[in-house]
Each structure stands twice: as structure tokens, then as C-alpha cells.
Amino acid sequence: MSEAKIREKENQVFRVQGFSCAGCAKRFEQNVQQLDGVEEAKVNFGASKLTVVGHVDLQELEKAGSFEKLQIVPEKSKVDMRKKSLWEEHRTTIIAFLFLVAGYALQYTIGENHPVTVGAFIATILIGGFSLFRIGLKNLIHLQFDMKTLMTIAIIGAAIIGEWSEGAVVIILFAISEALEGYSMDKARKSISSLMDISPKTAIVRRNGMEETVSVDEIVLNDRMIVKPGQKIAMDGVIVKGHSSVNQAAITGESLPVEKKQDDEVFAGTLNGEGLLEVQVTKLVDDTTIAKMIHLVEEAQAEKAPSQAFVDVFAKYYTPAIILGAVLVALLPPLVAGASWSEWVYQGLAVLVVGCPCALVISTPVAIVTAIGNAAKQGVLIKGGIHLENAGKLKAIAFDKTGTLTKGIPAVTDYQPFVENQEAVFAKVTALENYSQHPLARAFIRKADEEGVDYRSFKIEDYSSIVGKGIQGRVDGEMYYIGNPALFIDKGLMDQDAALLGQIRQLQSQGKTAMLAGNSSAILALIAVADEVRPVSKRVIAKLKKLGIEKSIMLTGDSEAAANEIGKQVGVSEVAAGLLPEDKLEKMKQLRNQYDRVAMVGDGVNDAPALAAATTGIAMGGVGSDTALETADIALMGDDLEKLPYTISLSRKAMNIIKQNISFAIGIKVVALLLVVPGWLTLWIAIFADLGATLMVTLNALRLLRVKK
Known part of the structure; x- marks a missing residue:
């Protein structure tokens, strides 16, 4: 069932904590889909959310996620999921690591084959790998081959041929790899979760001549909020009394406060300056601009870019191919050339370990979640991975004149x-x-x-x-x-x-x-x-040219003389004047035929056909505009055209990083697998190749957090 169909039906939404990898999220989704009363289930790994169509009990959900000990609460629950301490989250790995250290200490004192030494390594494998084996063996029985299945086979095989120490090291390094994956996704998610915390949970409301502090959930339309100097505004509304400067950076990314007076709009999560304001509430807590923005960003994190879709399809065939390759490596040399069974079974196990697709699976989602979250903090709403990717491939940009360039x-x-x-x-x-x-x-x-x-x-x-x-x-x-x-x-x-x-x-x-x-x-x-003309328009057009945008076109219904004068001032490469809405639509079609990837920048209300015809529709001034938030592929929340070059730059960097990650994740495995030919591949090399790749793609993706306007 598509996302659109899920939204059409009545559904339940839950927040989930404890996912260690994308594969675990997929498994949880499949488990929930099999529950009675569930028509459809969709896990958003990027936002750590579960959407269920149908009726489901919380205890049943916890059972479905018991393999990962997932914490699940309703989305609007007042209960905050407690962050686990390092010891609580990784105690089995820490204990297993201590046994591993003891095993190596004993190896150099009483010998590697001594029962006590072997016992220390076995304890490492059993303690550190218990949850891994529990899932891996179940998968093996059901012929479900994911990374945990591969690791389970490899470690059991290592134990059978007596490679206790290497099997123990593989367990510890795999646990570190999973912890890295979890850390990187948590780090990426923080860019949006921080937005959730900026709106106050209570507000001072004047009712019946009395001022009282109430929960934002209890505030109704037309209530009068009293916002004191230095306080955050709790709800969207209109100023009915007072004058102040308001810092709107949380929504629009603007660095400077904006002067607000009577009849001006203010938004939840923004910071009041030096004046006392009385604000009439115009939107309920779930409908505020910041609430909608968070919801749309979380949805966007679940939308897959074409590059992510490629990874999903590739991984589907990649894992069975690795298993088949490992079997052939283990069997063919001994059977065909009479080579040592123990040596080539060991090589086959190493192929299984190096083939673990951790780095490949996380290479794209961590970059997309990081980029979209960072953009939201800078006041740019990108509504999906596909729009992030399209923005990075733009060759031409058309601008509405009035309210955009002017x-x-x-x-x-x-x-x-x-x-x-x-x-x-x-x-x-x-x-x-x-x-x-x-x-x-x-x-x-x-x-x-x-x-x-x-x-x-x-x-x-x-x-x-x-x-x-x-x-x-x-x-x-x-x-x-x-x-x-x-x-x-x-x-x-x-x-x-x-x-x-x-x-x-x-x-x-x-x-x-x-x-x-x-x-x-x-x-x-x-x-x-x-x-x-906006003072920044000429500078923005110049920046876009430097970024490689081949064509900038101004579309307007104005006279040719007036349009040409504005076009000359801002520096666009082409002016199309005297256009009706249908003419603008036709012009957009021509541009798409000529340049393939074309954006249309407007106010999100007018010129809707042209915005829809563009590869990427970009709305100016999305703050407070429901139309812009709902119809645009990308919304510049503040009335700031300079966010456009930032958006293009961020998109291109994100796409470059995704390509680098995919290439590196596959390339390092190919290099490691080539070591099989001379028989040089070891379990140590295999796990370091996988761990190194996971670490590299994670750090590479997190570089997107540093991209600023």
C-alpha cells in the first residue's frame, strides 16, 4: 500500500526507539504486518516512526519488536522514551569485550589451545553474539538471508574449524559496526528532533479576565496568549496588542529578528524579544507551522531517492550472491584441485563476513536524513529524497517576477x-x-x-x-x-x-x-x-551561474519593456514577458524538453500549473502558508531568495556523498574479495573491511551537517 493510501485511511502512529539497523526496521515492519487487525504497516527508519492502518495493541507491537527490545509509545503520548545509558545499551558487548581481552591475555600466558583460553573466547562469542544468533538462526530456518544470517553462519563455521579467537573478534567488531550505524542515524535524526523541542509545552492564557498557565493541548482557537519578553511563543497567532522583535530562526533560518506589530502573524517556536505581546491563537497545536514542518520533514525522510531505490534492489540480489560465492569458495578448490578443506572453508567464511552489506545499506539513508534535517534547521523544507536528488541535477531555473525577484x-x-x-x-x-x-x-x-x-x-x-x-x-x-x-x-x-x-x-x-x-x-x-527588485536577486542569480545553472529565466505577465529592465537589473539570461498562466505552463514544457531538469520558483499560490510542470517546484516564503507547504517540492520558509543557492549546493553535496558512499562500500568489498584468489583473505581483514566501510560512509554522510547558508 502506498504512503498516500495509508494517509487516506484512519491510522495509528507510534514512535520507536532501539533500531540498530535498517534491516531490523524492515523486519519489525514485517512482524507488525502479520499481527491480527493490521491492514498495513509502514516503518519510517529515518524518523523512527511506525504507521499502522487498522487496530493494534501496544503490547502486541512490543512483542513484534522484542527481537530488538524496541521501546514503542504512541506519537502523541506524554511519556518520553528514556535514553538508555552506555552500560544499559551495550552491556553485553562490554562484558564480551572483557572476556575477549582475557582470552588474548591467557593466550600469551597459558597457550591458545588451553581449555581456559578457549573458554574465554567461547564466552565472548556466546555473550556478545546471543541476540545475533537468536535472530540469525531464525532467519536461517526461514531461509531469510540478511546480514545477521551471514554473520551467524560465519561465526558458527569459525567455531567448527577451531578459529575461536577470530570468531570472538568478529562478534565484537560486528557489535561495534551496529553501534556505529545506530549512532550515525541518531546523530542525523537529531537535526529534526531538536525542532520538536523548541515549542513550549505551556502558555499563559487570559480567560475571563484572569491569566493562567495551561498546556498547549488545552488551548483553543481565539484564546488570548500573553507572551512576555524573552519567552518563546507557544502557538501560531495574530498580535492584537503590543510591539516587539521576534527571532524566527527556528522556522525560517533568518539570523536577524523581525519587527512585529499589531495584526502581524507570529509562529509557535519563535522567540519574543523585548516587548510584551498579546496574541490571538489562530491554529491548534497540531496545525501550527512548526508542527506541519516537522511532520513533512519526517515524511520526507521516508521518501526514497532514486539512488536509495537502487541500493535496495542491489542488496536484494547481493546477499544471495555472496552466500553462493562463499559456498563456491569453500567447495571448489578442495573438490577440483584437492586443496586443504580447512583453509578454503575458512576463506569461504571470510567471504560471508566481508560480504555483510552494513555499509551499503546505511550509505544512502544516513545522507538523506542528514541533508533533509540540516536543511530544515536552515529554513528550507525539502519534501523527499527524490526532490533532494532532483535539486542537485537542475540545469535551468525559472523565476516568477513579482514577489520572487522583486x-x-x-x-x-x-x-x-x-x-x-x-x-x-x-x-x-x-x-x-x-x-x-x-x-x-x-x-x-x-x-x-x-x-x-x-x-x-x-x-x-x-x-x-x-x-x-x-x-x-x-x-x-x-x-x-x-x-x-x-x-x-x-x-x-x-x-x-x-x-x-x-x-x-x-x-x-x-x-x-x-x-x-x-x-x-x-x-x-x-x-x-x-x-x-530585491537587493539579493542579482547576487543570487550570479551564485547560481557559479554553481553551473545553465539558464535563468524570468517569467512575467508584465510588459516587455518593464520585464527587460528588471531582467537587466538582476542578470537573468532570458526574459519571457506578457505571459498568461497557460503561457507560463507552455514555457515550462519547452524548458523541460530543452534542459530536462528545470525548477520553477514562485510564491506557491500563483502560477500553480507552471510549478506543477517543473521538475522541482520551489515556493518562496513558506512560513505561515499552508498552500506552499502542501504543494511545493521544496519550500524556502523565510522570504529569503539566498536560500536557493544553499539548497542547490546542499543537494549536490548530498548526491556526491551518496555516490561516494555507494562506490566506497562496494569497492572496498570487491578489493577484499579479490584477496580470495591468492588465499590471503582472513576473518580479521573481512570484518575490518566491513567495519571500516561502515565507519567511513557514516563520517562522510555526517559532513552534511556542516553545510551552512
């Missing part, structure tokens, strides 16, 4: 007064615009507020809008007009002034909206408003 907010870019009292003119113009509902009017108000211009003291009378041309109104008893040149031609205030018309045309050629302001007797100022 700020998406009109701003006054040019103000040229034709009279001396220029501030007074701008104040009167803004006072008039303050009555307008047109989007461009906000540009005047923002500029006036930024520069401290007093426009609210003016009294406006006889205000009216002139459709398609502008607005008019009486300020301090005098009629003022603001609008396009056609308005002033109608009023008889503008003749064929070549210089003024030239200035207007020049501003329009730059993609700006040119307006005139005047009174009943003269034109007083020339003003231009435009959607400003």
Missing part, C-alpha cells in the same frame, strides 16, 4: 518636484492618496512614514476617483490632482512639453508607473512608482 510591494522610486516647497507638496499628495484604496497608494504612505512626513494633519474635502486616470480632492481649500498624463491633458494643465514627456517615457521604459501631481494651476511634481 519585493512584490510598490515603492516610490523617483520624486521630482517642480516647486521649492517639495516636502509640503509630497505631504499633500500623500494625504490625498491616504483616501485611495489603489495598491499604488500604499507606496506613498510607506515613503511618507519612513521619512517622517506629516500628512495626516491635512483635511481632505471633495475627494473622488477618476476611473483609469487618477484621483482628485481639495486640500486646504485648493483642488489637487494625482494621476497619469491623460488626467492633466484633460484638465488643460499639460501641453506638448517635450522635456517632461521625455522624462515620462524614460521612466516607463524602466518598468515604472509614472504619475503627475498638481493643483488647479500647475503641475507640481513628477512621481514614479515601481515594484522594487
Whole structure:
């Protein structure tokens, strides 16, 4: 059953602690699937979660995981799974290791064949390998050949031919290898588990005029939270009173706090600065932005990249091939060439050990979990291994213009007064615009507020809008007009002034909206408003070129002149202007045919067809946007375009590391297996090859934790 079908049905979700390897997770999944009342079970090894479709008892689940002594609790349980101490988790290995040390000490004092020496090695094998043999022998009976089956056969064989010391060493080194695998996955998981701990579990809520501290589970919609300076915000909501700076780094990866005032959104897990805030709750605890983000990241960790799918298929045929190869190595030389049975049975056992696929199995998931978790901490949500891999292979990126390469907010870019009292003119113009509902009017108000211009003291009378041309109104008893040149031609205030018309045309050629302001007797100022380019856009496009992106395309519905001017400012390699949504879709199809791997960067709401047609849909400003979180393959949680080069770079490094890991894991085994030809392969070399490969791929994958924006 697919992930989608599992989500459609009612299901139970549990958190699991104690997986030592990916194979153990798969075995647990199979055990749960066989339980009565279970329709389907899915283990997410990366997130250590189990999803069950149907009804199941917790005790039955614990029995299904008893082979690994797994700890299982419901996902929303208040019970925290206690972290085991080093002694609790590895005591049998530690005791077995002490017997191994004693065995080697006795070997050099009373001899290697002395019963006491052999007894020490046997104790090492039995104590250290008890859980291994319990699973390995069961697998052998059911003809299930995994790494524990291989190790069980190899150690029993070593004991039969009298290689007690080497069998004991193999047991200890295999335990170390499994511990390394568990450690590496735990380390990778911490990048997302740390996000789970950032939201407070309680909040101060004002009810019936009284303030009380309640659990976040008890908070309902429209409750009023009181957030004191220095406290974390417990729930998503809207500020109804107060003003403060809020550190949103946990969600967006932004290093600097963001100013928040009345009517602004705030998010659970973010840190309030110096002000006291009263926040009206808009989302329940399971629906907050951070909760959705964690859920989506955990789901993403279960989604396999194509490279991981290759490893799974390869491992399916690899293990039986190793067993067959080991049998042939053990039998053919003695039967065909009359070679020593003990020598070649030993070589066959060494083939089994070196063939253990620990390193290969962990090579991909540890890299994917690490990369996706690290990206989440940097404010980038990558919704699966396949999207991580696709982002690393992009050759072209298309950008929506408004709100992506530009700020998406009109701003006054040019103000040229034709009279001396220029501030007074701008104040009167803004006072008039303050009555307008047109989007461009906000540009005047923002500029006036930024520069401290007093426009609210003016009294406006006889205000009216002139459709398609502008607005008019009486300020301090005098009629003022603001609008396009056609308005002033109608009023008889503008003749064929070549210089003024030239200035207007020049501003329009730059993609700006040119307006005139005047009174009943003269034109007083020339003003231009435009959607400003983001300061980082040019830098981002340049970084993408350095990363090897062959083509950057800006898609917009704007006029060609305006689009070309913006394109020139940001440095994109192509501009496609005057496009309707269906035109953008067609353009994306053309780009895919030409470049194969193409991304579309937009706001996650508009241009949905183009985003869907892209190999990778990337949404800007995913924080607070359910649409962006649900529809995009990758969401840049903050409104920060500079996260795009980071995402491409991280994806490429992750794919390189996965390729290195797979190549190394297979290569080192091939080299070790070639030692069979001259008869040089030993159990020591075999286990060190496997342990060394596991250690190397683990450390290599954990390098992804160091990739920063």
C-alpha cells in the first residue's frame, strides 16, 4: 500500500526507539504486518516512526519488536522514551569485550589451545553474539538471508574449524559496526528532533479576565496568549496588542529578528524579544507551522531517492550472491584441485563476513536524513529524497517576477518636484492618496512614514476617483490632482512639453508607473512608482551561474519593456514577458524538453500549473502558508531568495556523498574479495573491511551537517 493510501485511511502512529539497523526496521515492519487487525504497516527508519492502518495493541507491537527490545509509545503520548545509558545499551558487548581481552591475555600466558583460553573466547562469542544468533538462526530456518544470517553462519563455521579467537573478534567488531550505524542515524535524526523541542509545552492564557498557565493541548482557537519578553511563543497567532522583535530562526533560518506589530502573524517556536505581546491563537497545536514542518520533514525522510531505490534492489540480489560465492569458495578448490578443506572453508567464511552489506545499506539513508534535517534547521523544507536528488541535477531555473525577484510591494522610486516647497507638496499628495484604496497608494504612505512626513494633519474635502486616470480632492481649500498624463491633458494643465514627456517615457521604459501631481494651476511634481527588485536577486542569480545553472529565466505577465529592465537589473539570461498562466505552463514544457531538469520558483499560490510542470517546484516564503507547504517540492520558509543557492549546493553535496558512499562500500568489498584468489583473505581483514566501510560512509554522510547558508 502506498504512503498516500495509508494517509487516506484512519491510522495509528507510534514512535520507536532501539533500531540498530535498517534491516531490523524492515523486519519489525514485517512482524507488525502479520499481527491480527493490521491492514498495513509502514516503518519510517529515518524518523523512527511506525504507521499502522487498522487496530493494534501496544503490547502486541512490543512483542513484534522484542527481537530488538524496541521501546514503542504512541506519537502523541506524554511519556518520553528514556535514553538508555552506555552500560544499559551495550552491556553485553562490554562484558564480551572483557572476556575477549582475557582470552588474548591467557593466550600469551597459558597457550591458545588451553581449555581456559578457549573458554574465554567461547564466552565472548556466546555473550556478545546471543541476540545475533537468536535472530540469525531464525532467519536461517526461514531461509531469510540478511546480514545477521551471514554473520551467524560465519561465526558458527569459525567455531567448527577451531578459529575461536577470530570468531570472538568478529562478534565484537560486528557489535561495534551496529553501534556505529545506530549512532550515525541518531546523530542525523537529531537535526529534526531538536525542532520538536523548541515549542513550549505551556502558555499563559487570559480567560475571563484572569491569566493562567495551561498546556498547549488545552488551548483553543481565539484564546488570548500573553507572551512576555524573552519567552518563546507557544502557538501560531495574530498580535492584537503590543510591539516587539521576534527571532524566527527556528522556522525560517533568518539570523536577524523581525519587527512585529499589531495584526502581524507570529509562529509557535519563535522567540519574543523585548516587548510584551498579546496574541490571538489562530491554529491548534497540531496545525501550527512548526508542527506541519516537522511532520513533512519526517515524511520526507521516508521518501526514497532514486539512488536509495537502487541500493535496495542491489542488496536484494547481493546477499544471495555472496552466500553462493562463499559456498563456491569453500567447495571448489578442495573438490577440483584437492586443496586443504580447512583453509578454503575458512576463506569461504571470510567471504560471508566481508560480504555483510552494513555499509551499503546505511550509505544512502544516513545522507538523506542528514541533508533533509540540516536543511530544515536552515529554513528550507525539502519534501523527499527524490526532490533532494532532483535539486542537485537542475540545469535551468525559472523565476516568477513579482514577489520572487522583486519585493512584490510598490515603492516610490523617483520624486521630482517642480516647486521649492517639495516636502509640503509630497505631504499633500500623500494625504490625498491616504483616501485611495489603489495598491499604488500604499507606496506613498510607506515613503511618507519612513521619512517622517506629516500628512495626516491635512483635511481632505471633495475627494473622488477618476476611473483609469487618477484621483482628485481639495486640500486646504485648493483642488489637487494625482494621476497619469491623460488626467492633466484633460484638465488643460499639460501641453506638448517635450522635456517632461521625455522624462515620462524614460521612466516607463524602466518598468515604472509614472504619475503627475498638481493643483488647479500647475503641475507640481513628477512621481514614479515601481515594484522594487530585491537587493539579493542579482547576487543570487550570479551564485547560481557559479554553481553551473545553465539558464535563468524570468517569467512575467508584465510588459516587455518593464520585464527587460528588471531582467537587466538582476542578470537573468532570458526574459519571457506578457505571459498568461497557460503561457507560463507552455514555457515550462519547452524548458523541460530543452534542459530536462528545470525548477520553477514562485510564491506557491500563483502560477500553480507552471510549478506543477517543473521538475522541482520551489515556493518562496513558506512560513505561515499552508498552500506552499502542501504543494511545493521544496519550500524556502523565510522570504529569503539566498536560500536557493544553499539548497542547490546542499543537494549536490548530498548526491556526491551518496555516490561516494555507494562506490566506497562496494569497492572496498570487491578489493577484499579479490584477496580470495591468492588465499590471503582472513576473518580479521573481512570484518575490518566491513567495519571500516561502515565507519567511513557514516563520517562522510555526517559532513552534511556542516553545510551552512
